[in-house]
Amino acid sequence: MENNFTKICGGTLYDPTNGIDGEVRDLWLADGKIVAPPSDPHVRPARTIDASGLVVMPGGIDMHCHIAGPKVNAARKLRPDDRRDAEPVHRTATTRSGTMGSVPSTFATGYKYAALGYTTAFDAAVPPLLAAHAHAEFADTPCLDKGCYLLMGNNHYVMQSIRDKEPAKLRSFIGWLLSRGKGYAPKLVNPGGVEAWKHRDGSRSTGLDDTVPHFDVTPRQIISEVAQAAADLKLPHPVHIHCNQLGMPGNWRTTLETMQALENRCGHLTHIQFHSYGGGDADEGTSSSKVPQLADYINSHPQLTVDVGQVLFGETTSMTGDGPLGHFLANLYGSKWISSDVEMEAGCGISPIEYKNKSLIHALQWAIGLEWYLLVEDPWQVVMSTDHPNGGSFLAYPQIIRLLMDRTYRSDMLKSCHPDVTKRSSLADLDREYSLNDIAIITRAGPAKILGLADKGHLGPGAAADITIYTPDDDKETMFELPRMVIKAGEMVVEQGEIRSTPQGNILHVDADYDREVEPDIKAWFEDTYSVRWENYGVEG
Amino acid sequence: MAICVSLRSASTIPIDFTGLTPKWTQDKSLGEIEKRKVLHGRHQIRLAEICRVSGDPSDGRMEFDGDFSLAHGIGAAMTLGSIHVSSNAGCNVGLGMQGGKIHVKGAVGDFLGSEMRGGTIRVDGSAGNSVGGAQNGSRRGMTGGTILIQGNVGDHVGHLMRRGLIAVRGNAGKFLGYNMLAGTIVVLGTCNSYAGAGMKRGTLILLGKSQPVLLPTFRLAGKTASPVLPLTGRHLKSVGFIENTARFAEPCELLHGDFLALGKGELFLSN
Numbered sequence: 001m002e003n004n005f006t007k008i009c010g011g012t013l014y015d016p017t018n019g020i021d022g023e024v025r026d027l028w029l030a031d032g033k034i035v036a037p038p039s040d041p042h043v044r045p046a047r048t049i050d051a052s053g054l055v056v057m058p059g060g061i062d063m064h065c066h067i068a069g070p071k072v073n074a075a076r077k078l079r080p081d082d083r084r085d086a087e088p089v090h091r092t093a094t095t096r097s098g099t100m101g102s103v104p105s106t107f108a109t110g111y112k113y114a115a116l117g118y119t120t121a122f123d124a125a126v127p128p129l130l131a132a133h134a135h136a137e138f139a140d141t142p143c144l145d146k147g148c149y150l151l152m153g154n155n156h157y158v159m160q161s162i163r164d165k166e167p168a169k170l171r172s173f174i175g176w177l178l179s180r181g182k183g184y185a186p187k188l189v190n191p192g193g194v195e196a197w198k199h200r201d202g203s204r205s206t207g208l209d210d211t212v213p214h215f216d217v218t219p220r221q222i223i224s225e226v227a228q229a230a231a232d233l234k235l236p237h238p239v240h241i242h243c244n245q246l247g248m249p250g251n252w253r254t255t256l257e258t259m260q261a262l263e264n265r266c267g268h269l270t271h272i273q274f275h276s277y278g279g280g281d282a283d284e285g286t287s288s289s290k291v292p293q294l295a296d297y298i299n300s301h302p303q304l305t306v307d308v309g310q311v312l313f314g315e316t317t318s319m320t321g322d323g324p325l326g327h328f329l330a331n332l333y334g335s336k337w338i339s340s341d342v343e344m345e346a347g348c349g350i351s352p353i354e355y356k357n358k359s360l361i362h363a364l365q366w367a368i369g370l371e372w373y374l375l376v377e378d379p380w381q382v383v384m385s386t387d388h389p390n391g392g393s394f395l396a397y398p399q400i401i402r403l404l405m406d407r408t409y410r411s412d413m414l415k416s417c418h419p420d421v422t423k424r425s426s427l428a429d430l431d432r433e434y435s436l437n438d439i440a441i442i443t444r445a446g447p448a449k450i451l452g453l454a455d456k457g458h459l460g461p462g463a464a465a466d467i468t469i470y471t472p473d474d475d476k477e478t479m480f481e482l483p484r485m486v487i488k489a490g491e492m493v494v495e496q497g498e499i500r501s502t503p504q505g506n507i508l509h510v511d512a513d514y515d516r517e518v519e520p521d522i523k524a525w526f527e528d529t530y531s532v533r534w535e536n537y538g539v540e541g
Numbered sequence: 542m543a544i545c546v547s548l549r550s551a552s553t554i555p556i557d558f559t560g561l562t563p564k565w566t567q568d569k570s571l572g573e574i575e576k577r578k579v580l581h582g583r584h585q586i587r588l589a590e591i592c593r594v595s596g597d598p599s600d601g602r603m604e605f606d607g608d609f610s611l612a613h614g615i616g617a618a619m620t621l622g623s624i625h626v627s628s629n630a631g632c633n634v635g636l637g638m639q640g641g642k643i644h645v646k647g648a649v650g651d652f653l654g655s656e657m658r659g660g661t662i663r664v665d666g667s668a669g670n671s672v673g674g675a676q677n678g679s680r681r682g683m684t685g686g687t688i689l690i691q692g693n694v695g696d697h698v699g700h701l702m703r704r705g706l707i708a709v710r711g712n713a714g715k716f717l718g719y720n721m722l723a724g725t726i727v728v729l730g731t732c733n734s735y736a737g738a739g740m741k742r743g744t745l746i747l748l749g750k751s752q753p754v755l756l757p758t759f760r761l762a763g764k765t766a767s768p769v770l771p772l773t774g775r776h777l778k779s780v781g782f783i784e785n786t787a788r789f790a791e792p793c794e795l796l797h798g799d800f801l802a803l804g805k806g807e808l809f810l811s812n
Contacts, residue, residue: 078678080676081677081680084676084678
């Protein structure tokens with residue numbers, strides 16, 4: 001009998017969403033989806049993949065990375081030095097050539113993600129004005145389903161609506177912006193702080209209750225009003241927050257206040273590692289970890305989630321919509337940088353950075369990231385990320401998995417760091433080890449749930465056939481850096497590191513249901529302020 | 542006896558010789574060397590397709606016979622031995638070299654000795670821009686070694702240089718020692734504008750007949766008969782770069798700068 005079934009048989013499944021923790025089961029796929037086994041036992045699949053002895057998981061989901069768009073491309077231009085000595089990706093019959101370094105070229109990004117077992121990725125900071133650029137790069141980033149979050153935390157219309165106490169306008173604007181820019185979620189980057197910095201140099205450290213010049217609103221208001229509007233719009237991923245005062249000693253209080261400002265609304269705090277520092281008054285001498293206090297709050301508030309933004313030692317490139325942060329880093333390390341002012345919308349800072357294990361601050365950042373994984377009790381609330389490339393490359397994910405699953409390896413690495421790290425963080429006292437099921441949660445099932453992606457991150461019938469098959473190994477880094485097979489929408493994409501096919505992948509975006517009657521008001525404001533025509537704004541098709 | 546590489550025919554297509562160093566060739570047979578892949582335009586081809594190779598590579602000496610002005614990366618990353626070019630050479634000669642000697646009889650292109658860490662380069666003709674400078678985007682130019690040029694040089698000589706010596710017998714272009722961190726640059730001919738722009742530390746010795754237009758961010762410290770000058774002169778004579786050291790014996794004006802950067806650089810000007 002002719003059919004288009006594929007059967008993956010004998011694999012050990014890790015599917016936390018469906019409560020399957022290391023059970024040997026067969027999987028049936030058809031038409032790019034996972035399907036229930038056919039009821040007729042005589043049906044023979046058209047293709048069988050023998051996975052006996054192998055580990056089967058849903059395809060990985062990176063919910064916070066920087067892989068496409070204007071800032072990523074600016075970073076490529078800023079860093080020819082980074083690519084010069086990096087082994088290039090050579091052209092093959094199925095793949096295009098590309099360059100590596102901390103900011104790989106578009107096609108190389110797709111291939112390398114796929115080769116690590118990832119099938120979905122989200123660029124976390126795209127200014128709506130330049131969203132078309134991000135989508136153009138997405139079109140050249142194969143093997144992945146991808147989406148982007150649109151920057152709104154310093155948008156003039158957002159701040160005006162909040163000042164004028166017009167929540168309906170704000171709600172419609174967010175809906176309009178997401179539709180027009182084909183975004184997946186609202187992103188707040190240093191809400192209000194970037195705008196304040198544009199007005200006066202030196203106001204890098206905008207606290208939650210400082211007023212944004214001209215707009216007369218506070219970051220607290222922006223966070224709370226945008227979170228409310230996103231909740232009213234019933235967005236799948238309501239709000240993705242990069243808190244104020246990133247990287248500053250003593251910023252943990254601001255982070256805690258941000259969590260509190262969300263009240264009982266859902267919210268995701270991103271690269272939380274960079275926002276968990278004790279100390280104060282920019283005194284590096286008193287920097288310390290405040291993860292226990294913040295993790296306590298997360299543990300008692302299940303509607304809040306975080307991704308870590310793990311720092312790995314080595315050279316990388318910091319890129320952010322947080323212009324003042326770029327300015328701060330470039331001055332701190334005396335390095336080159338790019339700053340960009342995106343009209344009514346956002347800022348941008350890009351600068352090279354090298355994390356050194358002998359530097360107390362860098363080693364502390366590394367330890368604080370690991371503390372986050374180990375101190376959040378429910379793995380569904382914490383997601384693995386390096387904030388690629390800010391904390392390190394996504395290529396370091398297998399190393400992070402080993403650090404979480406192997407406490408001996410972790411403590412050996414801690415010993416190679418600056419000795420004071422153990423005094424200023426609790427990492428040395430944490431002996432928790434992640435299981436494969438926990439890893440499946442923080443890299444797949446968790447982000448899918450947080451993003452509201454019903455057909456991703458699990459292996460139940462109806463899910464997209466995005467599947468990664470690993471060869472078990474005692475060294476988890478080895479296991480996760482070279483998947484045996486990666487299947488994307490039913491198609492074999494990678495076998496043992498070799499790219500077999502390069503599917504285009506889908507664009508994930510939301511079409512929010514908003515009140516169209518506000519559009520004339522937005523248009524009037526737009527034509528008064530922007531440098532482009534209304535008709536030319538956004539992403540077509 | 543050295544190994545000799547000569548072009549089979551003149552070509553307008555650039556060739557990249559990066560990696561074809563005395564150390565690499567030393568233990569190879571001529572056949573193996575001929576099979577080495579080099580970048581010719583955008584294609585990888587065997588060396589033998591464009592060059593004749595003869596002689597014996599075992600003593601670590603290489604000779605490039607003919608006009609190699611479109612050949613880039615000669616002596617790049619070399620660590621030992623010597624390279625002699627009988628006429629011109631292209632860009633990136635001695636890029637990142639760590640040791641050994643390069644002698645070019647003719648002129649060379651841009652980025653001569655860029656990011657080199659050690660060794661000596663002599664050029665009898667002129668050199669292009671960014672001698673001893675940083676490659677695009679890098680934080681550091683040359684960090685050691687010596688570059689001796691009898692002819693003129695282009696702009697940005699010693700860009701982001703960190704250590705080492707560059708000596709120029711002819712004239713220098715604009716932005717000499719641009720953003721340099723340390724090291725020494727000597728120019729015996731005239732020097733164009735913006736010398737020392739952005740320099741933090743380091744020494745520029747400008748002994749040309751006519752004084753360059755200096756940046757306003759350099760401050761005059763006074764006349765000096767610093768022993769640095771005769772010492773430098775004696776060193777340059779001992780390596781055969783100059784015949785007499787008279788110009789190094791006269792008192793000079795000393796300026797400090799660039800005060801837009803750290804301002805610890807020294808600029809010696811002959812009267």
